[in-house]
Amino acid sequence: MMDIRFRRRVKAAARRWNNMDMRLKWGILLVIACVYPFLASSQYYVHIMNLAFIYIVLSLGLNIVCGLAGLLDLGFIAFYAVGAYTYAILSIKLGLSFWEILPIACVTTALFGLLVGSAAFRLRGDYFAIVTMGYGEIIRILANNLTFLTNGPIGIIGIPRPNAFGFKFEDPSQYYFLALAFVALAIFLTYRFQASRIGRALEAIREDEIAAVSMGVNLKNFKLISFIIGAMLGGSIGVFFASYATFVSPESFSFMESVMVLAMVVIGGMGTIEGPVIGALILVLLPEALRSVSDYRMLIFGALMVFMMIVMPKGFMGWIKPRRILRTAEEENPLVNRDF
Amino acid sequence: MLKINNVVLRYGGIIALKGVSLEVNKGEIVALIGANGAGKSSVLKSIMALEKISSGEVYLDNVLLTGLSTDKIVNMGLCLVPEGRRIFTRMSVHENLLMGAFLRKDKQGIQDDIDKVLTLFPRLKERLVQKAGTLSGGEQQMLAIARGMMSRPKYLFLDEPSLGLAPVLVDEIFKIIKEINESGTSLLIVEQNAVKTLKLANRGYVVETGNVTLSGTSEELLSSEHVRAAYLGGH
């Protein structure tokens, strides 16, 4: 069990970290992330971090839907799948490049988000969650059965790798900085989004729906926008995933994956930006760290997850967050434009 | 002129409004009084389309509002300060005011209006960066009204603005309401505090179990036997 003094020390350190200026904080993390591949003893560790990066972007995307708009989305992985298949199909069948497909995939996932979003928003609460579970499965079933496009359960192999200025991404350490760029961009966009007029409207909706509506916030539209933005983040990292794995199959997009991403968001701390990042790192790296006890790995992992949720019901960020009464959202996120 | 014609509102099986008609003329303060559960808040929610009415119409200057969504109605110059304050507790006072101006695009105008409401509510000025949830009840009520004014409404609806406030503060709020009206905003006020409200208002309506049972000028209502017995109590 955790010694109380140790816990205090962790909390104090975390608080100090938490009170640091947000730009400095991310700057430090970025520097650490940049030197990591040079310190990693093998490509395998770089590969694991690449996976963590993928999940960070996924959690950030889901966090916009769950954390900011307060919608329980249990089928988020569908957007990831749409992005991945868009890349796989277009790169092989039409020979388009990574950079051409990336914006196309953003558009297709956005459209898909719009489609399922406008259908699902007719329902509320638990029913909404069940519908999202449904579309997550539908995508997987489509991928299994539209054989002419997706090659069915066998999946698509030999997906081309991306190029940039004549440089070809081949091994994990070359992909590493591309993945890091996705993460950095996702974090930056999330901050911007949270600070924007839309972000503020979503915050208002989460706080008090009736008051928000009375101020002229159109509930449905703003929730839909958050859904689409989240979808685009998920879809774009799906493109990266397909180009990195050079292989996609329906198996990668199971319901369990949606649950994992949701767990990352919840364990890290919903509605914050550091939360999903921390959650994704924990849930990707922890099972790796536990490899030495291979037989009991998943057992310990599961027990730790339960334990974390008992100790930190509001996620890691909620756990370390001090009760700052006078600190406003404007101070927490300097990108907030006061006169949205 | 705001005109509500024969509005019927149902909550499932319950009929909350059974054909309510009333008007608010430009520049007026109109009081809406009635017992708990009479349907006063329902009238305001019907106007703002926060609840979907079964029949009847709402007109603003002869333009039909019925069928429009709440954000469109806010955009046309109507604004509700809902019952029970409902400020955004985790946002700062400043952010709450900005939320009030959510549909406006004129940055300069918004800034001017913030300055204006802050002179009206000096207590809020000192607490601009404070989280709204840490304000006292009275200050929260002031913030709710100030936030409502930020959309620069032609018609402002206040649902029980003096609820839970000390008498001194009630007087302060009523004084401010008067000032808001004098600066050109028409008001429809729901209040338990019938005497004070009628004294402030030009006209009033009495709502009883979903019907308007009495209406008239404030003087008429204040001297009516029925109103005295039912709502004015020992005053």
Ligand SMILES: Nc1ncnc2c1ncn2[C@@H]1O[C@H](COP(=O)(O)OP(=O)(O)OP(=O)(O)O)[C@@H](O)[C@H]1O
């Ligand atoms: N969402 C709802 N669902 C079901 N019934 C409702 C709902 N809102 C209000 N009612 C009912 O409609 C009737 C009128 O309610 P309303 O809130 O308009 O009363 P009110 O005059 O504002 O009362 P008070 O002075 O207590 O605020 C009441 O009988 C109430 O129980």
Ligand SMILES: [Mg+2]
């Ligand atoms: Mg009421």
